[in-house]
Each structure stands twice: as C-alpha cells, then as structure tokens.
Amino acid sequence: MARRPRLLPAVGTARNLLGASLEGILTGSVADGSAGLPLVLVACSGGTDSLALAAVAAHLVHTGRARVGAVVVDHGLQPDSHAIAERAAGAARTLGLDPVHVYRVEVRREGMGPEAAARSARYAALDDAAVTLGASAVLLGHTLDDQAEQVLLGLARGSGTRSLAGMPARRGLYVRPFLELRRADTEAICGFYGLEPWHDPTNLDPAFARSRVRAEVLPFLEDRLGPGIAQALARSARILGQDADHLSELSHRAYTGMRIEGDDGEVLLPEDGLRALPAALRQRVLALAALELGAFQPSAERLRAAESLLERKGSAGPVQLGGGVSVNRQVRGRSVLRGEPGYGNLVLGNNGAGVKKSRRPTQE
Structure with a gap:
C-alpha cells in the first residue's frame, strides 16, 4: 500500500489560516449533504497565490465544511487572456471546486490608471458573482509580500493612516486568509499539489510602480537593512489598521452628530x-x-x-x-x-x- 505524502508544513499553516479567517461561516463538522453548506468563492487568476488558495480551500469541500467555487475574471488585457482564464478555470475544477465561472469584463480607464481600472472592473465582477451565487465569502490570495509592497507604495505617495494600513484581512464579503504567508509559501503549496501557475508578465514590468517595488525596492531593502523587512512592514500595517479603524469610528460618529x-x-x-x-x-x-x-x-x-x-x-x-x-x-x-x-x-x-x-x- 502506497504511503500518503507527508503534509507540507506550509499547507497545514495555510489550512489553519483559512479556517480562522472563515470563523463563523464554516459549519465546523462533516455534513451528510452539501445543499445546506455555505458557499465560499475563490477569486482565481491562475497565478501562484490564487491557485494555492484554491487548493487549500478545496480541503473545506473534502471535509464537508463548505461548498467552494471559483470566479475567474478575464480582463482582456493580454492577447491570450481568454486561454489564460479558461486554464485557471480548468485548474479550479480539477481541484474539485464547483461552481466555477469565468467573467469577461471591459476595463474602462475613465480617469483612472490601468491598475486601478482593472481592479475596479474585477471587483465589480466579483460583487456580481457573490450576489448571483449567494456566496458567504469571497477569498482573495494576497500574501504578506503583497501587504509589504502596498505599505511601501503608500509611503511613496505620502498617504495617510488608512492607506498605510494596507489591505484588511476582512472587509464585507472579502476575506484575505494568506496575509501572514510569504509568496515562497504559496509557491511551495502549488508544488505540493502539482499545480502549474500562470505568471503574469506585468508583475515584472518596470512600467508599473508595484512591479518595481517587488523586483527592486524590497530586495534592495532586504539586502541593505537585513532580512525581515517585509514582515516588519506587514506588522506596521496591522498596527496602523487598528488606529485607522478607531479613527474611522470616531469620525463617523462625529459626522453623524453634526x-x-x-x-x-x-x-x-x-x-x-x-x-x-x-x-x-x-x-x-x-x-x-x-x-x-x-x-x-x-x-x-x-x-x-x-x-x-x-x-x-x-x-x-x-x-x-x-x-x-x-x-x-x-x-x-x-x-x-x-x-x-x-x-x-x-x-x-x-x-x-x-x-x-x-x-x-x-x-x-
């Protein structure tokens, strides 16, 4: 009898993070049927982070804690974007996710930069999918590295507390369970499951500020200031996020009163x-x-x-x-x-x- 492969530590950590982030949504026990289980959607681009998230989320299906589907948004910005989207959808189905839908959107600039315009179109599609399918949560695959990059970009723009707080772990239906994982962890998870992610060429395109931060700025800081810069930036984001939430609550209260x-x-x-x-x-x-x-x-x-x-x-x-x-x-x-x-x-x-x-x- 063949031995089951030993569970990769990163996979176990990712499963625990996902379970904790969905506390209050998951059933917590194996169910006889899936009809009454909550539906969780994975926003899946086919990249390393989102494929790793889809693979880890599939464990919720196997343990009967939730139904898990996927939404793939085709922005139409790459010559072969349709094939890329269908490949991502196929990978999600192979992992056992259902339903899996591909949304094709038109990215309209309308005074926004290309990244902001694509993000706006993407979230509009995810909002629509969540409502149409009755999802209890939409999972996003952002990692600790993404959070660190976000903080550095905010610093470069001279932003305030809310922007420097980075991406929240949860806002409304949107949940980011991997904000404590490194990008190297999601790469290892994809390797463990035998997944072949798509690598977005814009991630290394120096025309984009985020790409320069990823490829040049963070490695430079790690080299000159020592390891742990990404973790320190993410830690600052968590602290500032608490401050921003408190200031937001006080300002809403003051605004409502006057x-x-x-x-x-x-x-x-x-x-x-x-x-x-x-x-x-x-x-x-x-x-x-x-x-x-x-x-x-x-x-x-x-x-x-x-x-x-x-x-x-x-x-x-x-x-x-x-x-x-x-x-x-x-x-x-x-x-x-x-x-x-x-x-x-x-x-x-x-x-x-x-x-x-x-x-x-x-x-x-």
Whole structure:
C-alpha cells in the first residue's frame, strides 16, 4: 500500500489560516449533504497565490465544511487572456471546486490608471458573482509580500493612516486568509499539489510602480537593512489598521452628530463643531461629507484647503473637492438651511453634471 505524502508544513499553516479567517461561516463538522453548506468563492487568476488558495480551500469541500467555487475574471488585457482564464478555470475544477465561472469584463480607464481600472472592473465582477451565487465569502490570495509592497507604495505617495494600513484581512464579503504567508509559501503549496501557475508578465514590468517595488525596492531593502523587512512592514500595517479603524469610528460618529441637511441637497457642517475636533477627525469628517455627495476620496491638499475656510472671515470659497463637489463658507444673507441666514457653517454641495449624490457613508 502506497504511503500518503507527508503534509507540507506550509499547507497545514495555510489550512489553519483559512479556517480562522472563515470563523463563523464554516459549519465546523462533516455534513451528510452539501445543499445546506455555505458557499465560499475563490477569486482565481491562475497565478501562484490564487491557485494555492484554491487548493487549500478545496480541503473545506473534502471535509464537508463548505461548498467552494471559483470566479475567474478575464480582463482582456493580454492577447491570450481568454486561454489564460479558461486554464485557471480548468485548474479550479480539477481541484474539485464547483461552481466555477469565468467573467469577461471591459476595463474602462475613465480617469483612472490601468491598475486601478482593472481592479475596479474585477471587483465589480466579483460583487456580481457573490450576489448571483449567494456566496458567504469571497477569498482573495494576497500574501504578506503583497501587504509589504502596498505599505511601501503608500509611503511613496505620502498617504495617510488608512492607506498605510494596507489591505484588511476582512472587509464585507472579502476575506484575505494568506496575509501572514510569504509568496515562497504559496509557491511551495502549488508544488505540493502539482499545480502549474500562470505568471503574469506585468508583475515584472518596470512600467508599473508595484512591479518595481517587488523586483527592486524590497530586495534592495532586504539586502541593505537585513532580512525581515517585509514582515516588519506587514506588522506596521496591522498596527496602523487598528488606529485607522478607531479613527474611522470616531469620525463617523462625529459626522453623524453634526451633519445638517440643507434646502438644496447640500450638507452643512457647523464651524464650531468642526473647530472643536482634532485635525485628524476634522479632515475625515470633511472627507465623509464629500464622499456622501459623490466625490472620490479627496486628496490631503484639498482637505487642508477646505479646512482653511475655518480661518477666514466672511464668505469664502468655493474649494473644489473633486467629482463636482465643492465647499464654501456660508454666505451672509442666503439661507441654505431652514431658519435664519448667516455665517456658522461650511456648506458642501455637488454641482457636477450627471453626478448623483451617493448614499450616506457607512462604517468601513
């Protein structure tokens, strides 16, 4: 009788990480039938990380803890993207995942860079698949190395706490169980299962900042500062993530408490209330108002310009926050709020053509 191959330590670790990340979703016991089991979807590109995740997630099927399917998004950005997507789907089916769907999307730039545009199209497809199939979670294969790269990119852009916190382990339906695994671990897992991943050529294309960080910057830092840089960056992301979550909660609470609805759909923020807030919360409250009205995340420079209106005397502004959203200090003699006209509020409105007001922001 042939001996079963010894379990690779990385596989055992990955299974434990996956189980912990899906706590509260998995049944925790072997079921007689699969009809009532939760459905978990793997976002599978066919690359090393996502194939390793698909292989580890398949263990949930074998142990009767969940149904596991896969979604492959074909961005159409490679000449042979259709064949690459079908190959990834075939690998997922061979691992025992079901259902497996290929979504073909059109990547529209619309003022975004190529990476951001592809990401937007990808998440739209994953959102649709999760709703259509009734998934309880969508698994993403980002690793500790991806997290370290994200932090370095945030530092290079001069980003704030939320961006430097990197990618969350969980947000809504999206779960990243491998944020404590190295890329070398996912390569070993693919080798253990005999999988042949697709290697995206853009990962080494120096035209992309992330590729330069991966191929040049991180290896340089490891060489000059010693090993453990990636782990240290990921650790910083976890710490900053906790800080960002706390600041986000406080700012949402402050915004909800001071937000006033104007007559013409504007959002009014009392100046006294804004001045009483610490700068870290004040800028976040201004950003929440802008986001509610349909803006993209305003830059730090735009938020500081809006904040400077509090230092002006008389009517002032407008300051443009993007997406047709502007902010000004309330004009004397014009009542945008039911009641007496006068100063005392920053007024945010959206005059952008064709831009619809968004829903009230919710806690991230």
